[in-house]
Amino acid sequence: MATLRALIAGDHHADRVVPPSGFTAQLTVFAAAAMAFLAVFALALSLAAGRLAERWGEELARSATIRIVAPQDQRTAQTDAALRILETTKGVASARALSDAEQQTLLAPWFGPDLALDALPVPRLIEVVEDGDGMDPAGLRLRLAAEVPGAVLDDHSRWRAPLVQAASRLRLLGWVSIILIAATVAAMITLAANAALAANAQVIAVLRLVGATDEYIALAFIRRFTLRALSGAAGGAALGMIAVLLLPSASETGGFLTGLGFKGAHWLWPVCIPILAGLVAFAATRAAARRTLRELA
Numbered sequence: 001m002a003t004l005r006a007l008i009a010g011d012h013h014a015d016r017v018v019p020p021s022g023f024t025a026q027l028t029v030f031a032a033a034a035m036a037f038l039a040v041f042a043l044a045l046s047l048a049a050g051r052l053a054e055r056w057g058e059e060l061a062r063s064a065t066i067r068i069v070a071p072q073d074q075r076t077a078q079t080d081a082a083l084r085i086l087e088t089t090k091g092v093a094s095a096r097a098l099s100d101a102e103q104q105t106l107l108a109p110w111f112g113p114d115l116a117l118d119a120l121p122v123p124r125l126i127e128v129v130e131d132g133d134g135m136d137p138a139g140l141r142l143r144l145a146a147e148v149p150g151a152v153l154d155d156h157s158r159w160r161a162p163l164v165q166a167a168s169r170l171r172l173l174g175w176v177s178i179i180l181i182a183a184t185v186a187a188m189i190t191l192a193a194n195a196a197l198a199a200n201a202q203v204i205a206v207l208r209l210v211g212a213t214d215e216y217i218a219l220a221f222i223r224r225f226t227l228r229a230l231s232g233a234a235g236g237a238a239l240g241m242i243a244v245l246l247l248p249s250a251s252e253t254g255g256f257l258t259g260l261g262f263k264g265a266h267w268l269w270p271v272c273i274p275i276l277a278g279l280v281a282f283a284a285t286r287a288a289a290r291r292t293l294r295e296l297a
Contacts, residue, residue, distance in 0.1 A: 024192040024199075028225055031188035032232030032277050033239075035181045040240025040270050041260075042181065046174025047269070048260045053167030063156060064137070066095075066126040070150030079124050082148045086128060089143070091135030098125045123152075185229065185277055186284040193225055193288040201296055218289035222282060229281030233274040241270050 066086075070078045079097050086095035098106075103125060128135075137155045144151040197204070204217055247261050262269070 024196045025228060027192045028189055028228040028281075029232035031192075032185060032229040032281070033236030035185045035188075036233035036236030036273050036277055037240040037243075039178050039181045039273050040237055040244060042174045042177035043269055043273070044174075044244050044260050044262060046171045046178070047262065047266050049167050049170035049174060051263070053164050053171065062130045062134075064128040064130065064135075065154045065156070066128060066144070067152045067154065068124040068126065068148070068150050069152060070123075074150065075124050078148050078150045079126065082126055082144060082151050085140075085143050085147060086126070089135055089140055091130055091133050092128060093131040094129045096127055098127060182276065182280050185233075186280050189225055189229060189281050189284045190288045193221055193285045194292055196225075197221065197289060197292040197296075204293070204296060214290070214293045218286065218293060221289045222285045225285040226278050226281045230274055230278040233277030237270050237273045241267075244270075 066082055068075055068079050068082060083095055083097065086092050103122060106125075107122070137153060141153050144153060207217055208214075241262075244261050
């Protein structure tokens with residue numbers, strides 16, 4: 001607690017031990033600002049990937065598709081039979097057969113807009129939307145196999161798992177990036193603190209001769225480098241938040257790339273980045289100062 005009070009209040013005479021300018025000061029501020037700017041985007045990536053994983057999981061978990069693979073003269077009858085089964089299936093909120101125009105739109109990216117459905121054996125698709133309780137896929141498959149031999153149920157489970165896993169790994173990548181950024185800040189500040197301590201070896205020796213303790217000397221370096229990192233990170237985080245704010249807003253057509261912004265209370269997370277940078281600088285400078293002062297003893 002005493003160290004914290006001294007860190008905040010400072011000491012004018014102790015602060016003179018640390019060079020107020022020079023490459024160490026510039027390196028500390030620039031490294032903290034650059035890493036904070038990158039950390040904002042890593043945080044935005046992680047949070048956006050988390051939202052994407054939840055959305056994909058929810059949307060695909062609530063939907064299913066039935067393909068009616070039957071001869072052309074039987075397709076309409078089997079489609080109607082499947083729809084009647086779905087009307088009495090527990091957990092099904094709605095079901096409808098896609099029109100030729102809708103199926104043509106789905107196939108247009110692969111076959112072009114001029115595809116004639118009657119020229120290819122394209123199965124009739126039935127879109128199934130589940131309610132909150134969900135349906136029993138195994139039981140529905142048994143009913144369809146008995147009454148609609150040309151029906152194939154796809155509950156999207158084979159598509160849902162890889163997509164959710166990919167989004168979850170993107171989220172993990174974002175958090176790993178933040179950890180690496182914090183480690184980089186710690187390394188850069190450690191190098192800067194070591195350089196400043198070595199450059200002021202003679203001043204430190206004189207301070208020891210007049211009775212200054214190593215804790216007093218170390219606190220001067222800790223305070224100066226912590227404040228530098230805090231101010232640099234605050235500026236970098238502010239620029240990062242402005243850059244994220246200028247990104248395109250989320251849209252259905254843009255998909256993931258237009259949904260990288262923060263939403264709601266998530267805007268509070270970037271505010272924590274300068275605080276984290278300050279804590280990292282405090283720990284790194286404290287360790288570097290104590291180690292270097294022991295070596296200079």
